[in-house]
Amino acid sequence: MGRKRDRAAKGRPFGQRNRLHGGFRRRAALRIIRCLYTHKAPALRGEIPMIRPTLRFGSHGADVSLLQSALNLWTASRLAQLVPDGQFGSKTTSKVKEYQGFCKLVPDAIVGPKTWGMLEALIAQLVGMATPPPGDKPASALGDSVVAAAEAALLRWGWTTSSQPSPSNERIAAALCANPASPQRPRQGGMGLQKIFQDANAAGAYISRCPTITAAAVSKWQEMDAGNWRNANDLCAWCGIFCIYVYRTAGVHVPGGWAQHSKNVFDSTVFRRITDYSSVFPGCIGVVSGIAPGGRNHHFIVTSNGNDRMESIDGNAFGPDRNDKSKGNKSVIARNEYSYAALRQETAYFLAPVSAA
Structure with a gap:
């Protein structure tokens, strides 16, 4: 009963992203996804994700196709794309082991509840690809x-x-320990933060530090001038990494991710720079550059612009209540707002998306 084994996608160079745009393969994959998943991912609605079967080498069927399609969206992989043919063979085994190792799971190539749990965000992206953007999609x-x-x-x-630190709470507060009594000292929301770092293609050293946090690092996060220490011993400021994660999740062309950001920011085929605040539209990246050497450099996603004020979603925000610094630094994802006057004071500029990936 010879089993079919996976094969690399035909007609594409090794490691090239297999975009599910057009053709029979995309339509077949999306039919499978619609059958296996609702139009809104349970993980994004705060519900308990659906129970999925345990998969391993030799498994076959629609759930394997879903697994393969989700793994193809994992941008940090160094392996070739999979053909979502529903056959769990050697290439799917290697890809699963690679993903499990990256997520600090046992790399046994057995896809059980923990591995499915880490894949839920990728599966949610697949649902959003039911009507993928064309390459010439307008910037707005x-x-x-x-x-x-x-x-x-x-x-x-x-x-x-109302959020409280807890290992069972996946919400991110990168400056806090989820359980100080634990010898492992898990970072609050560390696994989600690790996914953001890896999908944005941040430096590997930072990716490996996401799951845990030392007592010294917790203290240093409360010091405004301890950035150099945190860069060397814990995490860098991750506001820009969050923005690149969001862009890549949304299917925007950002070659190389955060690792190439210092080059991309000056590449007009990747970003269009805007300095006229009235021309900024939702989805642009705001960059607060600071008015003096050493001034803060903060990135955020613009969600609205009007009445001389912009609203945003920020990564590495001070706290959830409009950056109320009196309550200590938590390093979270939160809503924020910026007046034009404040943006001018800090010489802000904006980066607009140019094309779809």
């Missing part, structure tokens, strides 16, 4: 996709005024 329409992705991240991982 790309911006709408960006805002939707930012709102989804806020809904799943955003910290609220």
Whole structure:
């Protein structure tokens, strides 16, 4: 009963992203996804994700196709794209092991509840691909996709005024320990933060530090001038990483992710720079550059612009209540707002999306 084994996607160079745009394969994959998943992912609605079967080498069927399609959206992979043919063979085994190792799970190639749990965000992206954007999608329409992705991240991982640190709470507060009594000292929302870092293609050293936090790091997060220490011993400021994660999740063309940001920011095929605040549209990345050497450099996703004021969703925000610094730094995903006057004071500029991936 010879089993079919996976094969790399035909007609594409090794490692090239297999975009599910057009053709029989895309339509077949999306039919499978619609059958296996609702139009709104349970994880994004705060509901308990549906129970999925345990998969391993030799498994076959629609759930394997869903697994393969989700893994193809994992941008940090160093392996070739999979053909979502529903056959769990050697290439799917290697891809699953790679993903499990990245997520600090046992790399046994057995897809059980923990592995499915880490895949839910990728599966949610697949649902959003039911009507994928064309390559010539207008910038404003790309911006709408960006805002939707930012709102989804806020809904799943955003910290609220009622949130409390707990290993069972996936909401992110990167400056806090979820359980100081644990020898492992899990970072609050560390696994979600790790996904943001890895999908944005941040530096590997930071990706590996996301799941845990030392007592010294917790203290240093409360010091405004301890950035160099945190960069060397814990995490860098991740507001820009969050923005690139959102762009890549929304299907915006950002080659190389955060690792290439210092180059992309000057590349007109990746970003269009805007300095006229009235021309900024939802989905642009705001960059507050600081008015003096050493001034803060903060990035955010614009969600609305009007009446000389912009609203936003920020990563690495001080706290959930409009950055109320009196309550200490939590390093969270939260809503924020900026007046034009404040933006001018801090020489802000904006980056607009140019094209779909």
